[in-house]
Amino acid sequence: MDSLIFGLVTLAILLTLIGLRTPIGVALGVVSVCGLAYVRNWPIALSILRETPFSFAASWDLTAIPMFLLMGAIANQSGISSALFRAARLWFSALPGGLAVAANMASAGFAAACGSSLASAAAMGRLAIPEMLRAGYDKGLATGVIASAGTLSALIPPSILLVLYGVFAEVSISRLLIAGVIPGLLTGAAYVVMIILRCKMNPALAPRLAATDLATLKQDRLSALRETWPLALLILGIIGGLYGGIVTPTEAGAVGAALALAIAVLQRRMTAGRLVEALKETMSVTAQIFFVGMGAVMYTRLLSLTGVSALLVDLVGAWAGDPLLVVIALSVVFLVLGMFLDPLGIMLITMPVFLPMMKALDLDLIWFGIIVVKYIEIGMITPPMGMNVFVVKSVVGNQVPMWTIFRGVGWFLLCEVVVMTLLIAFPGITLFLPDLMQ
Amino acid sequence: ETPIYGSWPPASDYLNTDTLPAAFAQIDADTDGAIQWELIAGGQLSDARGSLAAVGDNLMQGGLIIPVYTPEAMPSLTLLYSIVVPGDDPVAVAGAAAQTIFLDCPSCLDEAKDNQALPLGGFASASYRLMCTRPVATMQDLAGMRVRATGGYGEMAALGGATPMSVTLPEGVSLLQRGGLDCLMAAREWLQTYGYGEYAKYVTDLPLGVAAPAVGFLINRDMFLDMTPDQQAAHLRASALITAQHTIGNYVLRDQSSFEAQQADQGVKLVEPGADLIAMVDGFAETDRARLIENGKTLGVADPAALIDTYLANVEKWRSLSAEVGTDVDAFAAALWDEVFSKVDPGAL
Amino acid sequence: MDRLNQALSRVADALFYVALLAGGLMMLHITVDVIARTVFHHPLPGTGEITASYYMIAAAFLPLARVTLWDEHVSADIFVSAMSPRSRRISEVFVDLLSIAYVSAFVWQTWLSALSKTRRAEVWEIFGGYLPIWPTRWLLPVAGVAMVLVLILKLVQRFTPKTNPMAGEAD
Ligand code: NA
Ligand code: NA
Numbered sequence: 001m002d003s004l005i006f007g008l009v010t011l012a013i014l015l016t017l018i019g020l021r022t023p024i025g026v027a028l029g030v031v032s033v034c035g036l037a038y039v040r041n042w043p044i045a046l047s048i049l050r051e052t053p054f055s056f057a058a059s060w061d062l063t064a065i066p067m068f069l070l071m072g073a074i075a076n077q078s079g080i081s082s083a084l085f086r087a088a089r090l091w092f093s094a095l096p097g098g099l100a101v102a103a104n105m106a107s108a109g110f111a112a113a114c115g116s117s118l119a120s121a122a123a124m125g126r127l128a129i130p131e132m133l134r135a136g137y138d139k140g141l142a143t144g145v146i147a148s149a150g151t152l153s154a155l156i157p158p159s160i161l162l163v164l165y166g167v168f169a170e171v172s173i174s175r176l177l178i179a180g181v182i183p184g185l186l187t188g189a190a191y192v193v194m195i196i197l198r199c200k201m202n203p204a205l206a207p208r209l210a211a212t213d214l215a216t217l218k219q220d221r222l223s224a225l226r227e228t229w230p231l232a233l234l235i236l237g238i239i240g241g242l243y244g245g246i247v248t249p250t251e252a253g254a255v256g257a258a259l260a261l262a263i264a265v266l267q268r269r270m271t272a273g274r275l276v277e278a279l280k281e282t283m284s285v286t287a288q289i290f291f292v293g294m295g296a297v298m299y300t301r302l303l304s305l306t307g308v309s310a311l312l313v314d315l316v317g318a319w320a321g322d323p324l325l326v327v328i329a330l331s332v333v334f335l336v337l338g339m340f341l342d343p344l345g346i347m348l349i350t351m352p353v354f355l356p357m358m359k360a361l362d363l364d365l366i367w368f369g370i371i372v373v374k375y376i377e378i379g380m381i382t383p384p385m386g387m388n389v390f391v392v393k394s395v396v397g398n399q400v401p402m403w404t405i406f407r408g409v410g411w412f413l414l415c416e417v418v419v420m421t422l423l424i425a426f427p428g429i430t431l432f433l434p435d436l437m438q
Numbered sequence: 439e440t441p442i443y444g445s446w447p448p449a450s451d452y453l454n455t456d457t458l459p460a461a462f463a464q465i466d467a468d469t470d471g472a473i474q475w476e477l478i479a480g481g482q483l484s485d486a487r488g489s490l491a492a493v494g495d496n497l498m499q500g501g502l503i504i505p506v507y508t509p510e511a512m513p514s515l516t517l518l519y520s521i522v523v524p525g526d527d528p529v530a531v532a533g534a535a536a537q538t539i540f541l542d543c544p545s546c547l548d549e550a551k552d553n554q555a556l557p558l559g560g561f562a563s564a565s566y567r568l569m570c571t572r573p574v575a576t577m578q579d580l581a582g583m584r585v586r587a588t589g590g591y592g593e594m595a596a597l598g599g600a601t602p603m604s605v606t607l608p609e610g611v612s613l614l615q616r617g618g619l620d621c622l623m624a625a626r627e628w629l630q631t632y633g634y635g636e637y638a639k640y641v642t643d644l645p646l647g648v649a650a651p652a653v654g655f656l657i658n659r660d661m662f663l664d665m666t667p668d669q670q671a672a673h674l675r676a677s678a679l680i681t682a683q684h685t686i687g688n689y690v691l692r693d694q695s696s697f698e699a700q701q702a703d704q705g706v707k708l709v710e711p712g713a714d715l716i717a718m719v720d721g722f723a724e725t726d727r728a729r730l731i732e733n734g735k736t737l738g739v740a741d742p743a744a745l746i747d748t749y750l751a752n753v754e755k756w757r758s759l760s761a762e763v764g765t766d767v768d769a770f771a772a773a774l775w776d777e778v779f780s781k782v783d784p785g786a787l
Numbered sequence: 788m789d790r791l792n793q794a795l796s797r798v799a800d801a802l803f804y805v806a807l808l809a810g811g812l813m814m815l816h817i818t819v820d821v822i823a824r825t826v827f828h829h830p831l832p833g834t835g836e837i838t839a840s841y842y843m844i845a846a847a848f849l850p851l852a853r854v855t856l857w858d859e860h861v862s863a864d865i866f867v868s869a870m871s872p873r874s875r876r877i878s879e880v881f882v883d884l885l886s887i888a889y890v891s892a893f894v895w896q897t898w899l900s901a902l903s904k905t906r907r908a909e910v911w912e913i914f915g916g917y918l919p920i921w922p923t924r925w926l927l928p929v930a931g932v933a934m935v936l937v938l939i940l941k942l943v944q945r946f947t948p949k950t951n952p953m954a955g956e957a958d
Contacts, residue, residue, distance in 0.1 A: 021867045022882045023860035026889045033892065040496075047495035050896035053927060055488045057847035058839045060606060063817070066810055066846050170448065170480070174612055245616025246825050248609040254817035261814075279807040284859060287806070287850035292861050301497070304482035305442065352482075359449075509917060510907045582828060592914050601828045602914055604835060618825075736917060737910075 007308035010035050014299075014349070028295025028349070032302045039306050048301055053294045060250060061167050065115075066286040067253025068158040071234075071260050072114030073278035078264030080231050081123045084109045087224040089131070090217050097199030097206040099135055100145045101192055103128035107149035108188040109228070111156035112235050113260065115163075115253075116285070117343075117377060121150030121388045125395035138205040139400045141195070144408025146395075147388040149191060151377035154343075155184030158253060160289070161347060161376060165369045168351040172366075174242070174249035175434040179366050183374065183423055183430055190415040198411065230263045296348030303352050310356070323361045327424055330354060331375065338379020343387065346376050366434055367427045374423065378416050381409045441499035441661060442476050444483030444492060452688040453502065453654065454479040460683055461559070461655070461676040468672035473665075475500065490656065494554040499658045503557075504651050506589055512549040513737035515539070515557060517745060519650050521730060522590040523753055524723050525565065526645035529760040529770060532562035532685040534752035535650040536678075536778045542748050545740060547787060556662050556787055558673065559655025559680030563625050564693040565645035566591055569638040570621035571614060576712035586610045586622040593729060594646060594722050595623060598715070607632050614638060625689065626697040635700040644711040646719055654680045662787065670784035675771075678779055682770035690765055788947065795940055798933055799852035809845035813838055833913035840911065844923045852933035855941075876945070883942040890935045897927035 010031050017027035029049070036045035075081065088102035088109070095101050107124050114120045125146045132142035154161045157177035166173035199206045209217070237259045241247040247255050264270035304310070337346045350372070358368050380388040383406045393402050423429055443462075445454050454477060462475040484492035489501035490508050505515040518538060523531050539546045539557060550557050574580050581599035592602035600621070605613060613619035614637040622628075622638060623646060629635035655677055662670060700706040727746065734742025759777070763770045816834060824830035854860060867875055901924035909924065910917035 019866040020878045020882055021862050022885060023862050026886045030885060030889050044495060044497050046896050047497050049893055050900045051488050051491050055485055057843050060835045060839045063813060063838055063843060067814060070810060070814060172608055243616055245613055245618030247821055248612060250609060251817055251821055254814045255821055257814045258818040279810050283806045283810050283846055283850050284854055286846050287854050288859060288861050290847035291851060301483055304478050506912055509912055510910050603830055604914060
């Protein structure tokens with residue numbers, strides 16, 4: 001029981017520090033080092049600070065993080081996102097809530113080039129929200145769709161969160177990435193259905209376009225579609241490279257970024273300035289991720305050294321007649337954490353605790369990874385801490401109050417209830433593609 | 439006392455399921471419960487490269503290390519463990535490595551001392567073999583093949599005209615599946631453990647040689663020196679058991695049985711090697727010697743040639759002991775005790 | 788004060804630009820390796836090791852000072868928004884001190900590590916030889932020192948209200 005109390009105390013201190021707006025990396029590191037000094041001694045405690053940061057960052061597997069980020073940043077800088085939205089607008093505007101559907105579809109498409117949901121929400125928000133507001137769309141719908149559809153980026157590969165999960169859970173990253181495809185598309189489809197139904201029942205949410213406008217839209221459809229070739233080429237290049245045995249999933253990030261750069265140069269859309277912008281965005285986020293990550297690794301060491309991990313496994317083993325109960329309990333934990341914490345923080349704080357439990361229960365770790373990432377992404381659109389909502393808020397400025405965005409997101413959260421129920425009840429939805437791959 | 443062994447292979451690895459539990463039970467019994475090792479598996483405490491420092495820093499008291507991962511930290515051990523010994527006798531190689539380290543190589547022990555560690559329980563893996571997606575029998579077949587191979591085996595692949603590639607284990611599977619990789623040089627047991635058997639269906643029936651890749655029971659030196667003589671002896675006996683259990687249990691018996699299972703389940707086939715390929719492998723040790731000596735000098739080993747010769751002479755001695763031991767774990771442990779550990783003065787380690 | 792601020796922000800930027808370079812090189816090096824081994828059957832020896840130990844280390848640590856300067860660290864805001872201005876101020880100072888202590892310990896320990904790895908001339912084995920690793924060990928204390936200085940500057944600026952913490956970044 002001692003180690004359980006110890007674990008809970010460290011967790012309480014950790015959450016208190018984070019609540020005081022301590023950088024999460026500092027909070028994790030301080031708790032780990034002091035915790036180790038308490039249970040062992042200072043020389044041992046300091047030794048993890050000496051060795052962990054370098055050995056965590058000097059990792060070939062984790063190169064996928066900066067490289068997936070870079071691919072998305074280059075794709076955005078070179079106009080892939082705007083071409084996508086233009087095409088989606090022309091094709092879907094005729095539907096009820098057409099612009100919102102278009103924004104959703106464009107986000108799903110951009111997700112195939114972009115590894116982070118924040119980056120996706122920022123890129124699509126700048127393009128689509130002004131357009132929707134101009135067309136007289138409900139402000140909640142216009143902003144909610146962007147915040148929510150941004151989360152598709154973490155499921156549809158490439159995905160930073162899935163790579164991180166794969167490294168911590170020691171499961172095949174290529175299988176994980178493939179596993180995200182169907183849940184991502186399913187989520188996107190659920191959003192589309194909800195938007196169309198809502199706008200059909202309440203046309204005031206999304207004013208329909210005039211018949212004359214619709215006619216002109218149709219003329220440009222094919223040419224706009226042709227403008228999306230860079231994304232198509234990028235996706236084909238990566239899939240071809242993977243299936244042709246030319247690149248490994250880890251290398252796919254770097255080669256994808258180089259391919260995106262080559263395409264942009266070919267289009268004459270890439271300047272040195274834009275490349276530097278893309279690199280700046282990428283490297284800044286990379287360092288943020290690793291600063292938290294090394295703290296999380298130290299916290300893992302502390303929990304396993306003090307027997308907390310083993311104890312949790314025993315606890316679960318004792319009462320887990322039904323793994324479904326465990327998953328539901330974890331769902332509650334994730335939803336609560338997701339209200340307050342940053343996505344990366346949640347992932348890195350929970351992995352050391354939950355992974356041994358999942359392994360002990362013999363649950364499929366690929367499936368669990370998708371569930372975890374789904375919950376983390378849901379946390380990014382729930383109040384009071386909703387990172388995607390904050391990004392959208394920063395895009396719209398004073399035009400839309402924060403609360404309106406959260407209200408707009410509410411409908412998308414309803415879709416998530418359905419999607420999560422399906423994903424948990426039928427693991428086959430998630431595992432179909434990765435099983436096919438073997 | 440409950441020292442902690444931090445193991446980086448997954449919990450399901452033979453080391454964690456069989457070898458270490460057996461050794462820890464023996465220590466528990468030998469010390470009347472005074473020392474009870476606790477095993478924390480799956481890299482929760484340290485990864486492969488970090489294990490030497492983690493044991494030296496006393497973050498964990500025991501661990502598995504592969505000397506080649508930190509070459510400059512223990513140059514003599516690195517050199518010793520880089521040598522590809524011709525043939526297919528891991529028992530002889532593991533015995534010779536133990537004898538060399540503890541009786542014939544003062545610098546090996548001094549280097550370990552510098553790292554506040556003691557290199558107990560070293561084991562040898564099975565002989566590596568060439569395992570490919572297409573049959574490879576001759577030098578002509580091998581030329582231009584992309585082969586996953588590390589260390590000395592990489593040099594052997596290059597000597598055979600192939601392209602050595604250093605990809606991680608999971609990456610290797612996906613490349614092999616898609617044709618980005620043609621072969622790997624590895625223990626046959628990997629076909630099952632890492633799932634290579636599904637794609638690398640042609641195993642050339644030619645032992646490429648045995649390397650001694652791991653120190654299975656690296657322990658913190660201060661902890662060892664603080665023990666009573668009886669407890670120290672218990673750890674030396676455990677060292678012999680780990681060497682014997684893991685070498686025979688995992689790399690002789692399991693290597694064979696898992697290979698037979700792969701032949702039955704995955705249709706893995708043996709390929710008869712051609713004379714030119716056999717000649718290349720036979721001549722490799724001689725060719726590689728210069729490189730090993732050069733590497734040893736780079737790392738700062740005083741007399742690499744002498745160390746290599748001592749080790750290879752010990753291998754010859756252990757080949758006859760190995761013939762007597764066969765696959766008897768207890769007999770091997772007893773031989774290690776008689777020939778090596780009974781002659782070690784624990785206070786001098 | 789402003790001059791100090793500017794100097795520090797220039798250091799932070801310089802380190803950041805090295806990280807940008809590392810990011811670009813990472814992309815190029817891996818891509819060239821893929822092409823070299825696919826087309827020419829000649830992989831570049833040590834691509835994985837160089838990427839992991841040089842580019843990744845630069846990417847992970849060198850931007851830290853700038854991330855700190857721009858207040859971009861991953862953090863959450865649970866209690867602080869509900870606090871009175873006075874207790875908020877106290878909590879901010881507390882967090883600053885805690886961060887300074889942590890990163891200073893990081894500098895101290897990674898410095899010791901860099902020293903001992905340099906003495907030993909740390910290497911990793913790659914095909915055909917050894918890759919020196921010890922030089923990149925120094926990137927950690929260097930990045931850490933820059934981060935601590937930025938943190939100290941920010942703390943000092945909390946007590947000198949007129950100065951804009953982003954003054955050096957105005958351009
Ligand atoms: Na994505
Ligand atoms: Na939230």
